[in-house]
Amino acid sequence: MASFRYLVSDVDLSIAFYTKHLGFALQQQFGPAMAILTRGDLTLWLAGPMASAARPMPDGRTPEPGGWNRIVLEVRDLPALAAAMREGGVSFRNEIVEGPGGRQILCEDPSGNVVELFEPRA
Template identity: 65%
Template sequence: MEVKMAQVRYIVHDVEESVSFYTSQLGFELEQQYGPAMAILGKDDLKLWLAGPPASASQPMPDGSEPQPGGWCRIVLTVPELASVVERLRDANVRFRNEIIEGPGGNQILCEDPSGNAIELFEPS
């Protein structure tokens, strides 16, 4: 496995379900999996670490707070023809947080993985 300078870790409810989502819907490749605890996926230069409930990254903090999926931090995936990608994902019952937003640099929309983690799909102008 080639080591990249930085990776993104998402806390997920179910590693198997998340691996299936990212590989079948967003074109990631499974590189390594450690049972239900963790999986490492790759897409282009992005390494995505999925940490399930048994993973060390999911353990409670000293104050008792527990890492949870969701929130507003997100990975950004650049896609061609955003509208057609959104249509395909909607047909696959992927959840979206909003509709396509037009901005000065391009168009974007937020979808969610099965655990509720945000993924921005971005089509540059």
Template identity: 60%
Template structure:
């Protein structure tokens, strides 16, 4: 693997559903699949580790809290044509968390994977 590879772990409720969502909708490629516990997918230099409830990452913490999906931390994917991506993903039934937000740096929208994890699509200003 590339030394520039960035690894991000997402806790998911269903590893197979997460693999299908990331590979079908966002262009990730499957690396390994040990469902129902774990799979990893890759897009460019991003390796996304999809850890299910039976994975070692899903084991309870010493205080008893169990890791789970969701939250506001997210991967940030740059796209060339945000309106086109939104249209494509809406047609595929992907869930969005908000409408497009525009700022001085560009425009963004948030998607929600099958487990509630957030993914940001971002089009830099000027593209």
């Protein structure tokens, strides 16, 4: 099984975001340092500032949340989901865009990590 790790600023706040807005379930939590969430076949590790994954690299760089790499979650009725998430206070980097395979929008978790919500073309 493959897992995906996101560095987050606050593990509890991130758990609330992923479970409330995106349908993840909390599998296990290791205090404020780390949590493991699942959604179908996807396992998401949330690593807080006290996690070993957040330690500085030998060259001095410090891992941090954000960036443009992202998980993609397939959804139904993207406009309705995006509207409900906006009403719930979720931030988005863009508006819904359409491409050859469907439409997508990029939301941010509380630490600024990107989640792409994608509705495939019918």
